[in-house]
Amino acid sequence: MSVIRLEYRRVSMHFMQGGNGRLTAVQDVSVAVGDGEVVSLIGPSGCGKSTLLNIGSGLTAPSEGDAFVDGERVQGPNAHVAFMLQKDLLLPWRTIAENVAFGVEIQGVAAPERKRRAQALLENLNLAEFAGHYPHQLSGGMRQRVALARTLAVDPTVLLLDEPFSAVDAQTRMVLQRELAQTLKRSGKTALLITHDLQEAVTLSDRVLVMSKRPGRIIDEIAIDIPDRDDPLKRRQHPKVNDIVNRLMERLDIGAPDDAVQGRA
């Protein structure tokens, strides 16, 4: 494996619950994601997937173990990582271009450079004509693309994506998935993708990690050796995809009678 960009080393996370109850969300998780690699994380609701993301972005400190980004121990938010959630989190009082520039503005990049970066990203994502619009004027899919542009604007080495497309309709999702795949390929970014969509996990990633029910542990790891990682639509057609999805379903006990009802995270 090439340089490791994102690493969790024996990370555990406990939460105190009322009284003296202790809830273990994540237990002893070790993951290493190499340069330019896209790894998906799947698992039942509440298995601590999002906790891992928060630890990686430096928003929460793990109870045990360490996270590393670009070889540096994560000790709080840092410029190497950027995250994107299911919610687009666009600020309604900012134009699309100003939203894209939000991160770099906080980081103190000068105004002309911010504008230039926002414009370039919007052009890449076919949103240039909406630069002066406000978020409420855009569709859900477009807003999510703006969120992706904002994430890329700070030029992070690692992208943490938490179900980024689960709130958009199925057709838009496929378009966005392809855009993300191409963007990741073009920029050579490393990404950790949390998703409930098994097909999304398989078509977008180099590797899929399966987490157990709480306390969340990594119980399986599947390398996706299918070509065309930058074209999920093409990858979908590949005969191997179904086999892998079936194996993932098995690992997640989907279809088992006692687990028929799966909530959402």
Added chain:
Amino acid sequence: MRQGAAASVALLIAFLAAWEWGPGLLGIPSFIVPPLSMVADEAVRMWHVSGLAFHTGITAIEVLAGFVIGSLLGAFIGYLLGMSPVAEIALSPYILALQIAPKVAFAPLFIMWMGFTVYPKILVAILIVFFPVMINVLTAVRTVDPDLVNLARAFKASRAQIFWKIEFPASLPPLFAGLRIGSTLAVVGVVVGELVGGNLGLGYLLSFGEGQANTPMVFVAIVMLTVVGAIAYLLVILIERRVLHYLPKRIQTGF
């Protein structure tokens, strides 16, 4: 839209006509409900003799001063408490008590303290405007989407940046909702203060008219108070439209 506006104008005409001819048709004496023309004549008389413009101006200035100071204080304390849970827990019982206390009941006290000047009226207005503004700001700061704050934090935003780039702009719509309420309450506060004592303002003309059993004069004072309140309210809406221009149109209402 056009239909609504036309119906609104028609209603106004119908109302004014009912005011002018209704009392006569129903046999209501003019010292109970004076017809529109009588009230209009009285307004002209008051303009020349009773200093209607002067008293209206006094009331307007009191409303403006009370509203601006009360809003600024309310917003300031609202942001302060919103960002400091400790301060909120410490102060909330007292703020609640002060909120439950009927603010206008303080009017006589303030007049005892400050005499028959404009200041006790302004003080009542400040007190009454303070709460809706403070509560709205406090709630708004508390209910800012934590994911938005986390987003800013992930970009390494400082506390000041989180406030100015997330919390403050996010609180503006509720702040303006509070200002709208405050602008109408300011008139209430001022007029109660003027009714209680002094010889200034529309509230004074109101109680003077009452003492003289001059019903048209009372009507004129009520109409002018409504005009002052309406102007204050409209000013808030005008500013709100400029500041919150980014909101989708359907969220903005005509009122």
